[in-house]
Amino acid sequence: MLQLTLSADSPTPLVDQIVTAVRTRIDDRILRPGARLPPIRQFAEHHGVSRFTVVEAYDRLVAVGYLQSRRGSGFYVASRAQPARAIGGADAIERAIDASWLMREMANGDPERILAGSGSLPAAWLDEAGVLRALRGLTRRADVRPVSYGSAQGYAPLRAQLQVRLAEIGIGATPEQIVLTYGVHQALDIVCRYFLKPGDCVLVDDPGYWNLFGNLRLYGVALMGVPRTPDGPDTAALEAILAEHQPRLFFTHSVLHNPTACNLSPAVAFRVLQLAEKHDFMIVEDDIYGDLAPDAATRLAGLDQLNRVIYTSSFSKTISGNLRVGFLACRPDLAHLFTDVKIVSMMSSAELAEQLVHQLLTDGHYRKLLDRLKGRLAESTGQALRMLERVGLKPEPEPRGGPFVWARVPGLTDTAELARRATRDNILLAPGNVFRPQNQPSGFLRLNVGFCAEPRLERFLAAAVADET
């Protein structure tokens, strides 16, 4: 066993202590190329730390080229120990801001807090009264069975309605190809449980959806970030990765990408699908912001028709994050298998919530809501971009719609400390590192235009930019 001294009381997070200690031993040739690292659980038990901590540390060491992960076998010192690529110096390694920090901060219920780092639209924009009215309506319907278990695959009328909605965006799927889930999270988790095992290689957007990264780390897989361009995944970088690795899955956002707010172009979509075919991996396309897109947009599932693409979306950003109603659309054989995974891990659907969403989708409420939301987003985005220009932050790329602006902070290569300072002013900012697969530093912030109108935010950002330049 590796002899390390870790201290839970140190201000340096345990992950960083492990990363630094292992790097030093590799740099000092105490750990030689080809040497096997202790298995994650053994390391965790020996040092009295959680497996999460060890997984994250190993994962980061893979990202910087110090370790290699071999499928089904464990972690080894890389044969050519390279200087760190993505992670800079010791100061970068010591940053403490990570995804669970953001999640906990989002849960802070202080009404005075400015939630500029939030992933959701302001609750006041959504139709709370409409949801409550629909809920009251449900309590009077004869076909509502509020005490019985729901079905395994999900409320059939909602699946039939989703067939219609998917057809409108050019995706052909029968109700049998649709599995209702507890939000996009459970959809992604079902796909992971079915496809992945420890040591597998998985592609993700870089930057990309942060909470997915945490889940993938827990599966013990190696995350490879595919850089994001304004037109979608960087296909040259993707090809370079594919020359060396055989990924199982590629998780990606096509429309109103989180966090960069740009859309996939048809040409890039075609190239990504070509590469998926050639290198035999599946694509999981998360379309959670798709209904908010102001214009027609390209989806991988629209080209591929659910052959290599598993499509997922939810109503958490438009109707309610509380109801937890999302879905998967995929090949019929996968829908059957994914339903089995859902049965063994969650038993059945919360049918009441699915009936509520079905009600809102079919009574014309949802279309009106989307029109309103798109109008508010367009207006708020204009205001936010003007505010960012005043304070000197640069949106890159220009947002194509949706709630986010991905903005560079001049003079900063890491916005983590800025976000930490913002919490002291009761402002939640989402620093760029949170959206990177190995939590690498980033000079960007993800701003939610729904929370950018507060003068207090503008003052904070203006002062921050002035400090740095």
Next chain:
Amino acid sequence: MLQLTLSADSPTPLVDQIVTAVRTRIDDRILRPGARLPPIRQFAEHHGVSRFTVVEAYDRLVAVGYLQSRRGSGFYVASRAQPARAIGGADAIERAIDASWLMREMANGDPERILAGSGSLPAAWLDEAGVLRALRGLTRRADVRPVSYGSAQGYAPLRAQLQVRLAEIGIGATPEQIVLTYGVHQALDIVCRYFLKPGDCVLVDDPGYWNLFGNLRLYGVALMGVPRTPDGPDTAALEAILAEHQPRLFFTHSVLHNPTACNLSPAVAFRVLQLAEKHDFMIVEDDIYGDLAPDAATRLAGLDQLNRVIYTSSFSKTISGNLRVGFLACRPDLAHLFTDVKIVSMMSSAELAEQLVHQLLTDGHYRKLLDRLKGRLAESTGQALRMLERVGLKPEPEPRGGPFVWARVPGLTDTAELARRATRDNILLAPGNVFRPQNQPSGFLRLNVGFCAEPRLERFLAAAVADET
């Protein structure tokens, strides 16, 4: 790669085809002791079958002593290939009735169907009107936020109320030690995700809760069944297993055990905890039927006070299976880690459902409901036992309360075919093999007393017993 010819069109299930083919090759010494079996995914891809199928086949071969599972490394031909213990002849291997069959059959919505194999109380016994009333009440409350994401750990007032309820059954837990989940299923799944990796050994009740077995199989762990006596787990058998294996977890029901309807005795509880201490494994105690117990009962968590025991329960059997509200109670450090697992895999709670359950628990509704349910169960159990006596089925052991009777069918060593015949008469029976970790044959049926009053069921069972004797 193993050269096998599998046929998806054969009436013999694929799992059985694989089991038979591998057994034959081991019996014929084509596969020799110590030989490594192909990894699960490779086998699945090579033969075009699902990983579920391969996992189940390997798992069964472990159970009958043909294969050994080595932690983190795979499956090997056992060094002393023994004759099958649990699984009898070729006919037993060919049975097709398994857990997913039962789940699909339960979902059959035909109102004429007699659900004698159901795991839930009749919906008509539950308080549908009360749930709908509480739901309408929620829509008028100012603290209900129906469009916002819920919290990560779960609605705090419900966790505070659960502290009170747990104290009443002698379990001390602060709200910080309680994590709300989407039913017991998600609770069990979170524990699995945190603790287990492929190849681990896990103890389960034999017979025990079937749907858990499916989930554990998907995690690629080896299931070891601990035989169940009327006083709880058979501690001598448990000791024998522990002499050879190092399990991570033991999943067990203490109160109104599913399917045998008996309770854990204090002496057995103490011995099980002693063994957990000595052999360093954690216990996951599922108390989903506990609130229906007519008398005070012993729980492992009541003795151990959540040191080695993780306690889980839900309101799916009493308030509603639709709302999906359950919980975990555990050590504070585990509660923190389990909340992290919940965040990455499901994001947050469906707070509306948690607020509804909190309302019903605090307005006095729940206690009255439990009193009514216990009264109906006592009455129905008496009627069901008299019916079983008339038709010649023998309850073993005598049920201690709750919805189930575990009844032996004289003259049968496998009730799977009987259950299959029953579906043709529109009767759902739960055959004993479904509740066994490796789906081994069983001469028992699990009957739900809430569905036993139909004369058509009595006629079917009487004819079945007459056929066999």
